[in-house]
Amino acid sequence: MSDERNQTGVAWRRRWMMVALVASLALNLLFVGAGVARYVASEGPGRPSISRHMQLMPRKFLTELDGPRRSEILAIVRNSEKSFQEGRRVARGDIISLADALDAEPYDPARVDEAIQRFSASSGALVREGGDAARRVIAALSAPERKLLAKHLRLRESRGKRKPDAKPDPAPAAEPETP
Template identity: 35%
Template sequence: MTASPQAAPEAAPQTAPPAPPQGSAPKPSAAPLWMRLALVASLAANLLVAGVVVGAMLDGHGGGPRGVIGDIGLGPFTGAFAPEDRKAMREAFMARAPDLRAMRDQERQDFRAVLDALRAEPYDPAAMRAALQRLSDRLGARMDLGRDILLERLDAMPPAARAAFADRLEAALERPRRGGPEAGGG
């Protein structure tokens, strides 16, 4: 019986000191600088790779303004579509997002806000998060539009055309990327 009164006073000091309300003030700066920089570097690298892949996919394909279909964010899917499908997808994209130049300008402004937040002294984690969120939202919206247009095109294809598309996509994924087709031969 004497053990339970002794246990109660020990439990009270352990539950009284937890300070989540007090600890909430320093939380925004809790992530180390290297982690925040790694996040930004990772995002930048992903966007760079995506841009290079889409640009490379569009380089050898004529028929329309270069870059428009790439702005949808389809990566290797772009090259797997037949020219008439790419043309129809460009038209669908332009119908839904007619002011492509303004969209690109907004993305540049978003990147500028990220750079400004990175260079700010003192560093403001909330400003950095907000800038990255705006950029992510804008790029995500463009990729969502690309996905929707891609799915609409695939849904409209007869089975034989879809199978041919799958074959071209598989070939594009297996093709060596560095140095072009000649580089993979030896």
């Protein structure tokens, strides 16, 4: 009798394990299918990739553009990506040069200063390249898109200030003199 109960219990557990396995597989396939559909239907992930040195182009701005227009703007940005990569490579090399100068025995302040100057120059070139890329993007924007970019720049810069319109505070009015 107890042998029969054990076999029924084992069969019951196997059935539930099979149901759980099928449900898990179905859920995984659902998530994979949703990810593939999102990528295929909406031109990839929602967060556009912009170089870190494009500080004048908030990502939120690009998410508000429709897919084809976003692709056009990102193409302009991507044209500058190779020079950004080269600039970052040079800057990393300058950082290593500074580390080597700091480790050198005997310590040579002139060598450290030279490494810092090289890093500053390469970083400045990277910032200039970012500014040039921003100019090219802005030149391609329509008037409503420029206003949208302005809105997102203000929003990004006012983060944490809790101002609803994200515009800078007006200058305080001068207090009247009391006689």
